[in-house]
Amino acid sequence: MQRTFEALISECEHLAFDLQFSHAKAWKKGPSIVGAGDRFLAGYLPIYIPREIIHAMGGLPVGIMGTGDRMQIIKGDAYYQSYICHLPRGVVELALSGALADFDAFIFPSICDVVRNLSGMFQIFQGDDPAGAFIKYLDLPQNFAPGVGGTYYRQEIQSVIDGIQKRRSSSPIQEAVWVERLNESIRLYNENRTRIERIATLRQEFPWRLSAVEWYHVLRAGLAMPVEEHNNILYELEAVLLEERGRPLDNIRVVISGAFCEQPPIGLIKTIEMAGCYIVDDDFMLGSRWIEGDVAEGTSDPLGAVVDAYLQHSTFSASLYEAAPASGSKVERLTALVQRRKADGVIFAAPSFCDPALLDRPELQLGLERAGIRTIGFQYSENTGQFKVIKEEVGAFSDSIKLWDSEPDTRMWLPTVLEESNVIA
Amino acid sequence: MSKIVAPPPFLKSAAKAAAKPIEVVKERSMLLQKQMLGDLFHDLTTAKDTGRKVVYTFVPGNLSELILAFDMLPVYPEINALQWGMRKKSGSLIRDAEKYGYSEDVCTYVKCDVGMFLNGNIGPTGEKLPPPDLLLLSYTGCFTFLKWFENLQKLYPGVPTAMLHTPYAADGVITEDMVKYMVRQLEEDVIPKMEMVSGKKFNPEKLSKHLEYAVESEDWIVKMFDLTKQVPSPIDAYFAGVYYIGPINAGFRGAESAVEYYHQLYLEVAERAAQGRPPVTPEGELEEERFRLVVEGPPNWTHFREFWKLFYDMGAVVVASSYTKVGGYFDGGFRHDPDNPLESLARYCMGCYTNISLPERVNMLEKFITDYKADGFLINSIKSCNSFSAGQLLIMRELEQRLGVPVSFIESDLVDPRYFSYANIKNRLDSFFQMMDQRKQVGGRHQFGQRPHDSASSQKRSLLLPVLQQEAMV
Numbered sequence: 001m002q003r004t005f006e007a008l009i010s011e012c013e014h015l016a017f018d019l020q021f022s023h024a025k026a027w028k029k030g031p032s033i034v035g036a037g038d039r040f041l042a043g044y045l046p047i048y049i050p051r052e053i054i055h056a057m058g059g060l061p062v063g064i065m066g067t068g069d070r071m072q073i074i075k076g077d078a079y080y081q082s083y084i085c086h087l088p089r090g091v092v093e094l095a096l097s098g099a100l101a102d103f104d105a106f107i108f109p110s111i112c113d114v115v116r117n118l119s120g121m122f123q124i125f126q127g128d129d130p131a132g133a134f135i136k137y138l139d140l141p142q143n144f145a146p147g148v149g150g151t152y153y154r155q156e157i158q159s160v161i162d163g164i165q166k167r168r169s170s171s172p173i174q175e176a177v178w179v180e181r182l183n184e185s186i187r188l189y190n191e192n193r194t195r196i197e198r199i200a201t202l203r204q205e206f207p208w209r210l211s212a213v214e215w216y217h218v219l220r221a222g223l224a225m226p227v228e229e230h231n232n233i234l235y236e237l238e239a240v241l242l243e244e245r246g247r248p249l250d251n252i253r254v255v256i257s258g259a260f261c262e263q264p265p266i267g268l269i270k271t272i273e274m275a276g277c278y279i280v281d282d283d284f285m286l287g288s289r290w291i292e293g294d295v296a297e298g299t300s301d302p303l304g305a306v307v308d309a310y311l312q313h314s315t316f317s318a319s320l321y322e323a324a325p326a327s328g329s330k331v332e333r334l335t336a337l338v339q340r341r342k343a344d345g346v347i348f349a350a351p352s353f354c355d356p357a358l359l360d361r362p363e364l365q366l367g368l369e370r371a372g373i374r375t376i377g378f379q380y381s382e383n384t385g386q387f388k389v390i391k392e393e394v395g396a397f398s399d400s401i402k403l404w405d406s407e408p409d410t411r412m413w414l415p416t417v418l419e420e421s422n423v424i425a
Numbered sequence: 426m427s428k429i430v431a432p433p434p435f436l437k438s439a440a441k442a443a444a445k446p447i448e449v450v451k452e453r454s455m456l457l458q459k460q461m462l463g464d465l466f467h468d469l470t471t472a473k474d475t476g477r478k479v480v481y482t483f484v485p486g487n488l489s490e491l492i493l494a495f496d497m498l499p500v501y502p503e504i505n506a507l508q509w510g511m512r513k514k515s516g517s518l519i520r521d522a523e524k525y526g527y528s529e530d531v532c533t534y535v536k537c538d539v540g541m542f543l544n545g546n547i548g549p550t551g552e553k554l555p556p557p558d559l560l561l562l563s564y565t566g567c568f569t570f571l572k573w574f575e576n577l578q579k580l581y582p583g584v585p586t587a588m589l590h591t592p593y594a595a596d597g598v599i600t601e602d603m604v605k606y607m608v609r610q611l612e613e614d615v616i617p618k619m620e621m622v623s624g625k626k627f628n629p630e631k632l633s634k635h636l637e638y639a640v641e642s643e644d645w646i647v648k649m650f651d652l653t654k655q656v657p658s659p660i661d662a663y664f665a666g667v668y669y670i671g672p673i674n675a676g677f678r679g680a681e682s683a684v685e686y687y688h689q690l691y692l693e694v695a696e697r698a699a700q701g702r703p704p705v706t707p708e709g710e711l712e713e714e715r716f717r718l719v720v721e722g723p724p725n726w727t728h729f730r731e732f733w734k735l736f737y738d739m740g741a742v743v744v745a746s747s748y749t750k751v752g753g754y755f756d757g758g759f760r761h762d763p764d765n766p767l768e769s770l771a772r773y774c775m776g777c778y779t780n781i782s783l784p785e786r787v788n789m790l791e792k793f794i795t796d797y798k799a800d801g802f803l804i805n806s807i808k809s810c811n812s813f814s815a816g817q818l819l820i821m822r823e824l825e826q827r828l829g830v831p832v833s834f835i836e837s838d839l840v841d842p843r844y845f846s847y848a849n850i851k852n853r854l855d856s857f858f859q860m861m862d863q864r865k866q867v868g869g870r871h872q873f874g875q876r877p878h879d880s881a882s883s884q885k886r887s888l889l890l891p892v893l894q895q896e897a898m899v
Contacts (some may be wrong), residue, residue, distance in 0.1 A: 079818050081836065083530070083808040088815070110593070113568045113811040119595060120783025121816050124823060137595035137782075142564060142571065142588060143610055152592070152606035321564075321588060322575050353530045355811060359572035362526030363579045379528065 005240045008233060009214050016220035017070050019094060024062045024224055025102050033058040035177045037170050040104040045091070045115050046261040047319055048290040049107050049138055050306045052189050053157055055227060056182040057164060057173070062103070063223025063287065066090040069265045069383040079121070085353040086381045087262035088118045095125060105134040105164050111261060111319040112356050134167040136160055142321040144311045154307050182302035188227045190294040195234035197289070199241060200281065204341050207253070207278035208246040210237075213269050219285040220263075249276075252401045253343045256282035257334060257364065258350030258357035260317060262382050271387040272347065276398030280341040283317070290315055318356035330360065331367030338373055344401050347394065348377035374401055454690040461672055461682050466548070468498055472555045478623050481557040481577065484752045486565025486591050486774035488615070490635035490679035490761070495623040499676035500554060502573070506537035508549035510726030510840030518544065519841055532809045533841040535573045542580050557584050559622045561615070565591040566751075566779030567812040587618040591774040597785045599775045607771035633763040635679035640763070642678055643755040645687035646670070650756065652698045653744040654797050657714035659697035661704045663743030664733040667724060674752040679761075706737040715740030716861050719793045721747045721786075721820065722805040722813050725837040728845045732837075735851055739858045745793040747786070750778035757789075779812045787823045794830055801831040801861045808838045831864055833857035 003011070015023055021041075028039045036058025043064045044051075051061040067073065067090030075096045076089030094100050108119035119137040126132040139156055141149030165172060173181065196219070203210055218237060222230035254272070260283040272279060292313045296305040314320060316333040327333065338346060346368055350357035358379075365375050376397040378390055472479050478497045482488070484504065492499050509515040518540025519533055525543060527536050541547065548554040560581070562574040578586055589610050592603040616627050649669070653662045660666070669690060677683040703711040707730060718736075720743045725732050736743070750756070759776050762769035774780065781789070794802055802824050806814045818834070825832045835853045838844035 079816075081806055081808075081814060081818070084811065084815055110568075114815040116568070116593060116595075117783055117811075117816040120786075121819050123782065123784050124787065124819060137593060139592050139595070141606075142590040143606075143614070145613065148606065148609040148613055149590070151609075152602065155602045155606075318572070319568075321571055321590075322578070323586070323588065350528075353811075355531050355569050356572060358528040358531045359535065359569065359576065361528070363576060365526055379530070 002236055002239070005237075005245070008237055008240070009217060012214075012217040012221035012233065014221075015224050016217045017068065018224065019067055019071055020099050021062055021102075021224055024060055027060055027226060028102060035181060036173060038168065040164065040168060041102060042105040042107060042164065043100060043103045044107040045109060045111070045118070046087075046287060047109065047111055047317060048140070048287040048314075049109050050157060050310070051227070052182060052185040052295065052306055053160060053303075054105075054164075055185040055188065056178065056302075057161065059104070059164070060226055061223075063220075063285075064091055064094065064100075064106075065220065065223065065263050065285075066382050067093060068263060069267070069385060073383075083353055084114060085262050085351050086383060087351070088114055088121075090382065091118060092121065095122065103133055104167055105136065105160075107136045107138050107160065109138045110140050112354070115261075134163040136163055140310070140320075144323070146308070146311060150307050150311050153310060154303065157303065157306065179300065179302055182306075183298055185227075186295045186302055186305060187297050188231065190297060191231050192222070192227050192234070193289060193291065193294070195231060195238065199234060199238055202238065202241050204280050206241070206244075206248075207251075207280055208248045209241050209244070212273055212279035212282070213266055216266070216269055216284055219288055222288060223285065249278075250402065251276050251278045252345065252398045253278045253280045253341065255280060255334070255338055255341060255343045255346045256284070256349050257346055258318070258348050258354070258361065258377075259284050260286040260319070260357070261354065262351035264349060264380050265382060265384055267387055268349070268380055268384060268390065271391045272349075272394050275391045275394035276402070277347070277394060280343055281337055286315065286317060290317075318360045329367075331364055331371075334364060335368060335371045335373065338368070343373075345374035345376070345397065347397070348375060350377075350379055352379045352381050452693050454686060454693055457682070457686045457689060458668075458672060461677055461680075461686065462675065465498070465676065466550050466552065469500065469548075469555055470552045472498055478558040479555045480559045480561050480619075480622075481574075482561035483563050483565065483567075483570050484674045485567060485570075485777040485779050486563040486589070487674070487676070487678070487752065488561065488563060488589070488770055488774075489673075489676050490632055490639055490766075491611075491615075491619065491770065492561075492676065493635045493679050494628060494632040495619050495625055497559070497619070497623055500557065501675060502538040502577075503534050504675055505541060505549055505554070506534040506840050507726045509537055509541065510842075511729055512549055513727060513842070514549075515540075515727060515840035516842045532569045532573070533839055534809060535569065535576065537840050538573070539576065539580070556581055559618060560584055560586040561619075562586055562588045563591065563774065564589060565774045566593070566777050566781075567810075569812070585618050585622060587615040589615050589774070591771075591780060594775050594781050594785070597782055599772055603775060604768055604771045607774065608767045611767050611770065629766060632766045636761040636763040636766055636769060638681050638684050639679040639761045641684040642673060642687045643753070643760050645684070645691045646673065647755050649687065649691045649694050650745070650749070652694050655698050656717070656798065657701065657703040657711075658717065658742050658744045659694050659702060659704065661706070661733075661737075661743050662749065663718075663720045663724065663746040664729075664736070665704065666743070666746060666749045670749050670752060678753070704737075704742055707733065708737070711737055711740065711742065713740050714742045716801060716858060717742055717744045717797065717799045718801050718803050719743070719745045719790060719797060719799045720803050720805060721790060721817065723748045723751075723807050723810060723839060724805060725807075725845050726840050727838075727842040728847070731847060732845075732850070735854050739854070741858065744797040744799055747778050747790065747793075750789075752777065754778055754781075754789075783816045783820065787820050787827075790820065790824055791827055794824065794828055799830065800865065801833065801857060802828075803832070803857065804834045806834060806836045808836065808844050809841065810839065831857065831860045833860075 024041055028041050032038050040059040041062055042054045042059050043062050054061040066087040073089045073093050076093035079092050080089050108115050122135050141153045143149030254277045291309045292315050295309040299305050316330045348361050368375050480492050480497045481500045515537045519536045521540040521543050522536035546554050560574050564571050652659055672683050672686055703714045754776050804817050804821055806817050821832050835850045
């Protein structure tokens with residue numbers, strides 16, 4: 001039975017911020033998976049890990065995106081100085097409060113020194129407990145030559161596979177079964193990315209049909225449930241969004257950049273919308289869309305396909321060396337995204353003390369301004385509770401584009417589809 | 426008239442400020458270092474005339490021997506920044522970078538470097554530094570390095586970048602796969618770009634020769650720092666130590682001149698040790714070594730002299746520090762290998778202090794505290810440096826629990842003078858010294874090797890168990 005829009009969003013909102021990960025833990029209690037064995041949970045930090053691998057091994061990859069403003073941080077604050085970002089405090093709080101009990105593995109992708117060192121803190125917390133979780137710092141290569149970085153990345157992924165198998169005391173999955181399973185996992189995650197992109201494209205045309213907050217909940221919920229379930233949600237949601245709902249407002253259209261790790265509080269996303277902006281793209285849950293396009297399906301070497309996808313089809317990100325993508329610099333790629341989403345401007349919203357995002361900002365901002373794209377920037381923390389100043393800043397930004405744009409004819413906010421179908425009228 | 430050995434050159438002002446007239450006797454090693462660095466800066470300022478190519482690179486994971494093998498000249502942006510800091514001129518450069526758009530929150534080495542660029546790339550000696558011919562991004566132990574050079578790529582458009590990704594030794598081991606990954610990068614990207622820029626063919630024999638010199642220097646460095654195990658320590662291994670590691674971190678590791686320097690330095694320190702003399706401070710020889718400390722984290726550069734004075738006024742001597750290992754950790758046994766040059770460079774990079782895991786850092790510091798008979802452990806936590814700072818409070822907690830040693834924690838920054846609060850640091854240090862003093866009065870020096878409290882790791886705390894269960898187990 002199809003769920004109503006309200007039921008879908010409500011379910012996602014609950015799952016997105018269930019900091020006990022109840023849904024994932026319940027899933028783990030299910031029967032063994034044929035060909036893969038007992039179920040397991042692998043928590044991972046932002047931004048990207050190849051979730052297909054975990055899925056093919058019979059596990060559920062669970063995104064640990066911090067605690068936002070939903071948990072009082074007591075123990076976590078005792079481990080960090082005031083000038084360290086907020087995300088790891090929440091993660092430590094989760095770990096030390098027992099919320100991550102039942103997790104069998106933790107993967108810390110290379111994104112910054114704070115997340116890197118957090119992997120060592122988890123090692124220390126756990127000590128030499130033989131029943132402890134498998135802890136892995138996944139050193140994503142910054143060299144993108146297949147025979148160099150590609151080989152190393154393959155070895156890194158293999159160490160994840162070996163480590164989890166050792167932790168579970170399980171034998172390697174038989175080769176033929178593994179190839180079949182991994183190809184199926186690739187297919188499912190390809191479907192996931194495709195459905196996400198389809199809804200993102202719909203939102204680009206009709207942003208009022210699904211608010212940025214609602215979309216955020218849908219994407220974040222996807223990090224805490226099996227991909228098969230998330231694909232169903234996306235399928236149902238897309239069907240709902242094909243019908244008109246809501247009412248368009250005279251908002252500008254913006255892309256948010258810099259929020260790929262520590263997530264903004266929901267209040268901040270709401271504030272941006274209420275200040276007169278449609279958020280038509282962002283990097284909030286970038287890991288879900290890290291690979292642009294599909295990972296090759298049905299190959300005899302699916303692990304190689306996963307590696308190639310990272311080397312060849314990664315999105316642009318502050319955590320990735322700029323020489324990586326073949327299709328241009330970060331400025332060029334962000335400019336292209338703005339144009340593709342028909343955005344009027346970019347809001348650089350980065351967490352305080354986030355070196356990767358904040359060190360990218362000056363050149364990105366300069367590059368966009370040179371390209372004639374308006375920008376504004378501010379910092380937040382995942383538990384920021386006051387948005388008045390940000391609302392005023394964003395409101396002024398929105399007004400400046402709406403009211404005083406020197407070339408109003410070049411504004412791209414009015415969707416072409418809308419003009420053609422005359423929906424506004 | 427008292428007669429003292431000169432403090433390091435960067436503390437000349439301190440010597441001038443001493444109350445009594447003094448006759449400064451410069452040790453030979455000081456003259457050697459001054460000559461080496463003076464020559465380097467002269468070579469840099471004349472590089473465009475002489476046609477020598479200039480490589481910008483970083484201290485941790487630096488490939489000095491490879492740069493020397495191509496007869497290129499190194500520029501280390503961190504060293505420029507810290508020298509600006511010591512000259513108390515980094516603040517305005519940082520503010521210029523912030524006006525350009527850099528956040529107050531980010532690394533001040535980066536901002537100081539960008540500010541220097543915005544002001545005409547005048548180096549700390551007052552002479553204009555040449556622009557890079559090659560950006561050698563040795564991405565070792567610090568994610569910010571990557572962002573830093575991405576920014577420099579924009580400031581120096583068209584300059585080639587050689588990227589060397591050093592895998593993080595997260596599990597406390599360096600695997601063959603990691604070594605091969607680095608060697609392939611050296612062979613397929615770094616060396617070809619150095620050949621292209623320098624116009625010279627790579628000469629493995631020349632590299633091996635420089636590695637032989639590096640081994641000799643590394644031997645002398647280890648021997649020299651080993652002398653601080655003696656009571657009293659003949660030198661301060663942190664405040665003077667950062668001066669002593671200058672040459673190997675400024676491009677001279679692998680140079681013949683560095684062998685001479687470190688041999689001479691060892692002889693001088695060994696002589697002090699043989700005479701049982703305590704360290705030299707900016708105000709003369711320390712009267713009495715009262716406290717022996719191990720320090721984790723970089724020093725503050727903008728108030729270096731005031732910072733050091735807070736220690737030597739109380740008779741505190743740093744006998745070992747992690748910061749002197751950022752450019753290479755040789756105490757652990759690593760030496761460059763002239764017979765396996767590229768593998769050896771790879772292993773060197775991966776063994777630098779900031780590239781090792783948090784548990785390994787704890788183990789290393791535990792060994793320092795024990796081996797160097799330290800009375801206390803201090804962390805100077807740096808706002809700018811997440812690589813060092815994230816996790817330091819857990820390091821401190823672990824060491825306190827493992828060894829029962831007095832610990833303390835202060836905060837400052839590398840080169841942003843706004844983050845040096847003299848009163849706060851003094852308060853913390855005064856309490857720390859009092860704590861150590863009381864400990865000594867009650868029970869003498871800490872009995873090393875005892876484990877008064879179980880550490881978090883030895884309690885086998887598991888992330889799989891709710892905290893209440895864990896507490897019940899404890």
